[in-house]
Structures are given as C-alpha cells and as structure tokens.
Amino acid sequence: MSDTLLKVRDLKIGATVYPPGEKPHDIEIVHGVSFDLERGKVLGLIGESGAGKSTIGLASMAYGRGGVEITGGEVWVNGRDILKSPHGDIRKLRGGEVTYVSQSAAASFNPAKKIMDQVVEAAVEQKKFSRKEAERRARELFAKLGLPDPDNIGERYPHQVSGGQLQRCMTALALCPEPDLVVFDEPTTALDVTTQIDVLMAIKEAIADTGVGALYITHDLAVVAQVSDDIMVLRMGDMVEYGSTDQIINNPQEGYTQALVSVRSIEHEEKKPTPEPVLSVDGITARYKGLNFDVLHNVNVELHPGQTLAVVGESGSGKSTLARVITGLLPPRDGEITFAGRKLSPNLKGRNREDLRELQMIYQMADVAMNPRQTVGTIIGRPLEFYFGMRGAEKRKRIIELLDEIELGEKFMDRYPAELSGGQKQRVCIARSLAAKPKLIICDEVTSALDPLVADGILKLLLDLQKIEDVAYLFITHDLATVRAISDSIAVMYQGRVVRYGSKSEVLSPPFDDYTDLLLSSVPEMHLGWLEEVVAHRKMESAGN
C-alpha cells in the first residue's frame, strides 16, 4: 500500500442557493482543489467563513451538508476513488476509515443517549471491534484525553459533562474505531481559551500516539500552527497557498496569507481618565430569578467619556450579566449605577427616554438583531424618528450621513439584511446605535462571530467613530487580542467577580494574579512550538508548587 492516505484531485463542489426574491440556482463553492495527505500526517485547512474548508473536509467522507454536492474531481482514500464507490462502500468508509470531529460537540451528541453508547457505536456498527473491546478502547481513550473518571464518564449523558469534556469525548468517538483519517472541523473554536489549550494538547498527543492522519480545519492560524505538518490556505473555494507549516507561518508568499499572519495590526494609544466618569458601577450584586446564588458579586467599575472599558472573561464569568444590569434588563439586588451624572433606575420601566437614548447596545449576532423584513434605511431611521421625531428629507439626509460614517454609503439604504455580509450587518447595527447620539454603547462580543480580517475592520471603524462622536464603549469580549487593540481600561472577570481592574497598561503588565496569568498565557501565539512551551511551563510551575 502506498503511503498516501488521502489524495484529492481537482475537487469541485457545488450547492443550490435560494437568494431572496430570485429563482434558486446552482453555484460552485469549491473550484478545483488538489492536495495529498500522507499516513500519520496532519494537514491544516485554513480560511475565513465561506472559504470551503469544512466542505472539503466533509468531501473526504463523500458527504455534502444540506444541498451541497460534489460536482467533479477525485477523492482517493486508501487507494480507491470514493466518489465512484457504491453507497454501501461509502457507509463502511464513514465511521470506519474516516471519522469526523465537529465544532460543537454539544450539538453533535444525541442528548437522549449515554456518551458511551455513542462513542462505541461506529466501531461496533462497522464491525471493527466487539462491543466489549470497543468499550475498553473508549475508556483508554478517555484516560488518554485527560477526562476525569475515565471508567465511568461514559455512563453519563451529554448534558452532564462540560463543553470542554464533551469536545474530548467527541475526539474519543472519532478515534475509537481506529480510523486512518480524522477530520477535525474547528474542534476548539467554541471553547474558552483556557479550555482550548488542554483540548488542543489532548488532540495533538492522541494524533501522535495513534498515528492517524488528520485534516485540521480552523480559521485560527495560530491554532493550526501548533498541530499541523502542512497548511493549505483557502479563500472563497480556491487554494491560495499550500506549504509546510514553517513556511506558511514564517515566510508566507501570498498577500492574503501575509494579511492573515499579521492580522490585528491596530495601534491604539491608551487615553488618560477624565475627572468625571460617564458611567460608574458601584457595588453591583445580582442574581437571576430562580437561582439561589449570585452571578455578580460586588462589581465596581468606571468608564470615562470617549473611552473604552473592556470587560474580559470566559463564558459564565458574568460579563453579559453585567451588561443586562446596566441596561436595566436585570435589576441588581444591591449597588447602584450612575450614568452621565445621574442615578439610573435599576429597572428598565423606571427609565426615561433620555436614559434609553444615551445608552445604546450592539449585539454579537447582527442578523438576529435586525428585523429581516425592514430595509437598512428603515432600521437606521427608526431611532431617528423615535428619539428626535425626524421625518422625510431631514431623516433621509441623516440616514445617508450615518451610512457614510460606517463606510457603506447611500446605495445600501434600500437593501434588506439578508443581502448583506456579516461585517456589513454589524456596521448597520453600529449605525443604528449611533443614530441615537448615545453617550455610551455597550458592545457585547460584537466581533466574535466575524472572520479575523472583517473583525479588524469593525474594530478600526469603532475606534474612528469614537474620535468623531466622542462616545464611550463598554466592550464585552472573551478575546484578549481584541482587548489589546481597542481598550483604555480593562476589567478581568472570573466567576462573577472583577479580579483585576485598571488602565490597559496596568492590567497587561506583570505581576499578574493567577487567573489573569492563565488567561493571557492561553492565547495562542503564532509561532511553532508555542503549545509545548506553555504546557511544559505550566507543568514546571505546578511541580514547583
């Protein structure tokens, strides 16, 4: 048998699209991609959303998601062209020779079945192992992947383990049938940085130990640099660059790859605090109805006019709850909020129109934050009518001004949200919040759903607008690179408490508290061997203790 495990030649993939108001038609989403993967090697597929990387990964299992169809080319696995194989052979290939790890293990595990049943299912179904052998193998894999209580964790249901643990269970599921190739589709993207590092290391060691080949799909170049031997950069269904990991990271040839490597080029000078803060949060303690514990404990932060306070933390740290308290959606149990020199009513109902106008919000999911049946002009025009009573030509003039400010222009006025890209949608949401001429905008993970280059554009825009409009941002994020790029002051949150708070330079310079140190050191860095360095460093530290 040759050493080539996967050979893809001139792969073309198409899909049927249903644009609003038009007839459905076929488009090509991958335009003739070729690559080889040797047994036991890892190839990273990297690109932004729409690059076709997941589609290519699934094509190696002869699978098309939704209306996606492979229209041309060859995919050779273990020396046979699977696109020409009968259906029964493809069923044997899936789950036997090639397995798949998805981005969201939480959604990919059946909620009604025990983890063990699902982990061994493919191995048993493909007659690779007996049920008993497969279970023994699964327990070994659970142990190897660093899961707690590997002998019994399989008896639990998916909702009874954490997200990071479930992602590792998914890796065990993929490795259990002893496949030749595993397709990892963004396996750590949905995890917090501190969890990501453990899962990444577990995956890397499991690949090395079992000697499987892998396709590693991600949009995060720093992550893929840690696990893959080769990298292929994709953009809109075309191959941009293909080479060894070392060459792509340290010596990228193509302009697009260079942009990906050097993303986050924003320089932002930290501003000095002014005497009067626009927002001060004093001793806020809050809990949700029906819970018997507080989700925020005595939170104190201040934000100055025209500046940015970044609230950073992992999921469950209470950062979005803080936003809900400030906006009045969740009245706190204790503490008070002073905004623009006046005390805010804890409850939304107690606030007047001026309070509402001066405090605006931008959300993570721009598409669900807009009415899909309203045009961009109507969406941006609504706050103009509501707060300023603008009508007719005056309103239209102001809408165009706002559209120019967000660099879209008048031609977007009559478009519907569905006709916009992710970045454009977020720009419209920014314009809508600016239309109210607010003093403060709460930005809740506004760039998390966007590709790095697009996110960069949004951050630059927000900084430019801050200079023009003198608006303050309360910027909620889990991404430390974003925090570095735009903040003047930072509050680090952990389990409902602010564990570190101060100006950007103070917070980001040593000495660190334990949590901030963990958080900062967990952000993947774009050089080879970073993962091993961090893990070795941590082992040394814990041994030292």
Added chain:
Amino acid sequence: MHPIIKLVSQRLALGLLLLLGASALIFGLTEALPGDAAQAVLGQSATPEALANLREEMGLDRPALTRYFEWLGGIVQGDLGHSLTNKLDIAESVGGRLGNTLFLAFWAAIISVPLAIFLGLLAVRYRNRWPDKLISAVTLTTISIPEFLIGYVLVYFVAVKLGMFSPLAMINDSMTLGQKLNSIALPVIVLTLVVLAHMMRMTRAAILNVMQSAYVETAELKGLSNFKIIYRHALPNAVAPIVNVVMLNLAYLVVGVVVVEVVFVYPGMGQYLVDHVTKRDVPVVLACGVIFAAIYIGLNMVADIVAILANPRLRHPK
C-alpha cells in the same frame, strides 16, 4: 426531591384542579339552560304550582352552589345520580357502556398508533419520494372524508358485498372475545382511518425536525443506515410531540366516537349520550360530560408526564 417527582406531582395536581374547573363549567352551563329537570319531567303545559312542588321534592329550589357541591360529593363517592326518564342509577347504566366504548377505543388504538408511527417513520425514510407522497395522500384522503360516509361505504362493500364482518356492531357479555372482535372490526377500521393521518403527519414532522440536528449528521458520518439513524437517533428525541398527538387522538377515540357508534348501532357512551340529550335528561348529560372531561384531562396529563419523562435532562439531572 428528584425534580421529576416534583414536576409529575405538579402535573397531577394541575390535572385535578382542571377537572374540578371542568365539572363546575359543565354544571354551570346546564344551569344556564332555560328550563330545568322539573320542567323536563312535567312538560311545557305544567302549572306553576305543580312545578314548584316537584322542584321542592327534587331539591331544585335550593341554591345552585349547594346542589353543585352535593352533586360533586356524590360523584367523588361514585354516585352519579338517577336518570330522570327511566329512574335508573346512572353509574350502573353508564358502567357497561363506558366499558364498551373503551373496548372499541382500545382496539382502534392498538391498531392505529403503531401503524401511524410506522408509516411516519417510513415517510421520513423515503421523504419526498413516492412512498412518502402515497402515505400522505391516502391518510389525508381518509381524514377528509366524513366518518359516517366511510362507515356506510365499508358496511356496503365489506359487510354486504364481501360478506366479511358484521354490519352492526352489537356486542354483549355472552360473546367470546373473537366474536366481539369480529363484531367491532368495521368501526375499528373507520376509527383507525380517521385518526391515522393526524398522528402519522405529526410523527413525520417531529422526526424531520430532529433530522436537521447536528447529532443526526454525526450518525450519518458514522456510516449508519438510514433506518438506524431514524430509529436510534431521531425517534427518542421526537417522543414528546408524538405522544402529545397520540394522546389527543386517543381522547378523540373515546370522546368523539358518537357518530361512529350511531352508524354501527354500537352500545357505547356515544349512543347513550345522544339518546338522553334528545330526552333532556340533565343528570345523565352531566354525568357523561364529567366522564368525558376526566378521560380527556387524564390522557393529556399522561402526555405531559411522558414528555417530562422523555427529557434526559430531567431524568438525569447534573
């Protein structure tokens, strides 16, 4: 306490409360009708004195609330009162008839529920292909035709022309089970045809909904066959909506069979109720109303409880 026990006991309490409300509503509505039992007994030409005497004799001159609680107390002890027209104990006359109705509903359910779920699974397996379209077309046709028409058509073709089964569904205690089943075959077929479409369509929709989920994709990428994917991974997650519609249809089988019972002259609750409504026999109507309400609420409560039990998050809390 285990959250399941708490939720289930909440549902039970709610069901009892609902039944109390239903009984008050039924009693109140019959009170609001013009005329009362005394009027019904004596007829339109009765003198006011005779009416007043009879009312006093029957206790109808006392306040409605008192009579409601007396009536309710009776029901709780199994005393449904006496029929106006034939003076018989209602509980006794209803007993046998309710048994007959339940017997008919039971056999209709035994056939229709598994068949509907199987057809639903089959429709998903071959969705948008001819088996799916055929199943939908046939079941939608049978639900669209009024049941009395299906009944008479079956009587004519099956019983009269082919000589199979009995055209009249008369049963009595001296018959063997085989004889009884032969006797009720036609009404069972009619009821099955009527309830099939609803349950089958819901099964299909609930499973198709689950088929969009990521864990079904995982199952596909494990190389499982289509039927295993549907049966192992989709069905367990579609139980709640399916059970809901099944229970609604079971309730219909018990409560809504009036027409079918009349067509086949079946000695069930439906016939009994229709007979006594025409005679303005208020105590019987009240009793039947409460029994129907209890069955309806009971079955829906079962659906709720099954839906709670089907949720792994509630069954196995963290």
